[in-house]
Amino acid sequence: MYRDMLLIRRFEEAAARLYAQGKFGGFCHLYIGQEAVGTGVIYALQEKDYIISTYRDHGHALVRGLDPRALMAELLGKRTGIVKGKGGSMHFFDVHKNFLGGHGIVGGHVALASGVGWAIKYKKLDAVVVAFFGEGAANIGAFHEGLNLAALWKLPVVFVCENNHYSMGTPIYRALSVPDVSIRAVAYNMERDKFDGDDVLYVYKRILPYIEKARRGEGPSLIEISTYRFRGHSMSDPAKYRTPEEVETWKRRDPISRAQKMLEYNGVDEKEFARIEAEVRNIVEDAIRFSEESPEPAPYELYTDVYVE
DSSP: OHHHHHHHHHHHHHHHHHHHTTSOOSOOOOOTTOHHHHHHHHHTSOTTSEEEOOSOOHHHHHHHTOOHHHHHHHHTTOTTSTTTTSSOGGGOOBGGGTBOOOOOSTTHHHHHHHHHHHHHHHTTOSOOEEEEEEGGGGGSHHHHHHHHHHHHTTOOEEEEEEEOSEETTEEHHHHOSSSOGGGGGGGGTOEEEEEEOSOHHHHHHHHHHHHHHHHTTOOOEEEEEEOOOSSOSSTTOOOTTSOHHHHHHHHTTOHHHHHHHHHHHTTOOHHHHHHHHHHHHHHHHHHHHHHHHSOOOOGGGGGSSSSOO
16 A cells, blocks of 8 residues: 555656656646545455546556556557547546546546446446545536435445545635535435545545445445645646645645554564665656657547547
């Protein structure tokens, strides 16, 4: 878990540098600060389970095991990217890993998650689907439609709200009439939970019963996990709507530092941390090198993969 969180951090630090250098364009939403949430939740899943994510999808994809080379190449719009350079930062997708996006429309994918849940139930598969979304998505119509059908048909869906307290630059008290997102589960007769997401092991242990419940066919849950992004909403956002004091307060709760302290307490020494750091840096540097040496898509590829054949 510690290694995967560190991989997310180093991968995204590299992505930020490449973006600033003009190596790729479009939007780029970083997950830095939220690593314990995605890691803890995805570690509680099995390979046969499905994940559907937001435009802030880098961390989820890396923990799921998508190839860092293909992900970095996707950022740079190369043919070797995870979706051939056509999706970019917001649309990582790998059907072989049951990773169903990377979606750019806020909250729209919550309804898609219920669709995936219905497919699992219809096909009698032994699987669940986890849908990640931010608290801003809880105001979208598709969120309510998705939760209603999931509860009505007892679909194997775990809805995970990563509440980082800002919908783009809008603080939660300006956007949600009821700031507790999880309480919306009550309207749909759905089980709910709410807790902090700084401790990766705690996230893992707390989410696991809800995933097992969904796997037993006992219906969906809505889980709200409090977290914080250290960067702006996207690379073009200087985040001036937050005070330096507020950001520093949350950085003192850095999930990676917290995990490292826990490992140190349990006997992991500096040599092992250095080994993990070197391993992760090598993976990221290799991904950058691979991406920069990869070819651009040919012009004719604008017309391929538009429809399923």
